[in-house]
Amino acid sequence: MKPSIQIDGKPIPFAEGQTIMEAATAAGVYIPHLCHNPEFEPHGSCKLCTVRVNGRNCSACTFPAADGQEVLNDTAELNELRRTITELLFVEGNHLCPSCEKSGNCQLQAAAYFLGMVDAHFPFFYPARELDGSHPDILLDRDRCIFCELCVRASRDVDGKNVFAIGGRGIDSRLIVNSPSGRLADTPVAATDKAAQVCPVGAILVKRRGFEIPIGERIYDRHTIAEESLEREEPIVESRHD
Amino acid sequence: MTEKLTVATTSLAGCFGCHMSFLDIDERILALAEVASFDRSPLTDIKHCGDKVDLGLVEGGLCNAENVHTLREFRKHCRILVAVGACAINGGLPALRNHIPLEECLDESYLNGIGVENPQMPNDIELPLLLNKVHPIHEVVKVDYFLPGCPPSADTIWKFLSDLAAGREPSLPRELIHYD
Ligand code: SF4
Numbered sequence A: 001m002k003p004s005i006q007i008d009g010k011p012i013p014f015a016e017g018q019t020i021m022e023a024a025t026a027a028g029v030y031i032p033h034l035c036h037n038p039e040f041e042p043h044g045s046c047k048l049c050t051v052r053v054n055g056r057n058c059s060a061c062t063f064p065a066a067d068g069q070e071v072l073n074d075t076a077e078l079n080e081l082r083r084t085i086t087e088l089l090f091v092e093g094n095h096l097c098p099s100c101e102k103s104g105n106c107q108l109q110a111a112a113y114f115l116g117m118v119d120a121h122f123p124f125f126y127p128a129r130e131l132d133g134s135h136p137d138i139l140l141d142r143d144r145c146i147f148c149e150l151c152v153r154a155s156r157d158v159d160g161k162n163v164f165a166i167g168g169r170g171i172d173s174r175l176i177v178n179s180p181s182g183r184l185a186d187t188p189v190a191a192t193d194k195a196a197q198v199c200p201v202g203a204i205l206v207k208r209r210g211f212e213i214p215i216g217e218r219i220y221d222r223h224t225i226a227e228e229s230l231e232r233e234e235p236i237v238e239s240r241h242d
Numbered sequence B: 001m002t003e004k005l006t007v008a009t010t011s012l013a014g015c016f017g018c019h020m021s022f023l024d025i026d027e028r029i030l031a032l033a034e035v036a037s038f039d040r041s042p043l044t045d046i047k048h049c050g051d052k053v054d055l056g057l058v059e060g061g062l063c064n065a066e067n068v069h070t071l072r073e074f075r076k077h078c079r080i081l082v083a084v085g086a087c088a089i090n091g092g093l094p095a096l097r098n099h100i101p102l103e104e105c106l107d108e109s110y111l112n113g114i115g116v117e118n119p120q121m122p123n124d125i126e127l128p129l130l131l132n133k134v135h136p137i138h139e140v141v142k143v144d145y146f147l148p149g150c151p152p153s154a155d156t157i158w159k160f161l162s163d164l165a166a167g168r169e170p171s172l173p174r175e176l177i178h179y180d
């Protein structure tokens, strides 16, 4: 018999080496996530994918599936926890959606919609991190970065350019750029790079694309993030776990 | 028949878009008038709340000292307070000035900005003092409900009001939650 786990009481088969997230995605079960993207090694930093595994909270994107595990995912308690995490991400950056060209295509915003977030609850930080408009084709707005390291992983693992990193700690963390001047214009990054395309929020934006798709017709205007993720994020596990 | 709900509205640092969106409920305002009466509001031009207001809708965030004063007074009179729209909830577009020092903002607007004629710093006793940063209203008073959007759509506002008028706990389905 194939090994399986239970997610919210439903049996979900999995292949050896898969994480809970990968097993869930393959079975069409959505677990909210931001720093996870099946094309890259898991990072486990945002904690949005927190599930309860045999009574303990774990990150579904990094936790390996094991036969007989009982996983709770879509519960009021976990969704409330995820909403609080999302609220914290909003207050830690300047997420003023009406002025952001990622609005409607943004995974942070869409996750917040999915979790029923209507306000950010906490006092706002209003950080003032350096904006980098130096590159002819790419804009970097550090105030919107959620530190998912997807650009870091993409630049290192796919583009082979190592352009991005997260520097500093805690409240002083920020996205840094690997060039002697620290400016994006002095790196080899190009708008066609994976790193320039992968940002789930409006921190790395390819210039002159902002209004290509009108508001109201953008990704999450038409679909929830659950529908969209399950459709788009085919788990590419075999190549990774070979 | 039960008593009518008393509704008041006010606008702080906002663009009046949320009030306009409220008026976009169109003919549904007649159904609303059956169950609600207006107190203080820019729509009625009543300047201060009566003693008892059931529901207060606040558009806009806090940009200056007068906004804070108005909000506190408004909160005191309203049994239920609702933050309507992005500015009331997170500062909205006015909060874009938050990562620019206030002095630089004023300098750009009144002294050395492009196209400024007769440069001078406004300085009149009638002018409320600016706050260093723009703040959402929940940082100053307790807020009972939030209607996100820039502005929230008429349907969002209507769903909230009709739930409340019918004695239901207001709730917004996914389609009515939008931040832009
Ligand atoms: S990055 Fe997303 S959440 Fe942040 S302002 Fe832009 S659309 Fe809103």
Ligand code: SF4
Pocket: A144, A145, A146, A147, A148, A149, A150, A151, A152, A164, A175, A198, A199, A200, A201, A203, A204
């Ligand atoms: S810039 Fe975007 S992709 Fe890179 S760490 Fe920040 S949020 Fe993630």
Ligand code: FES
Pocket: A032, A033, A034, A035, A036, A043, A044, A045, A046, A047, A048, A049, A050, A059, A060, A061, A062
């Ligand atoms: S998606 Fe699992 S920690 Fe971010």
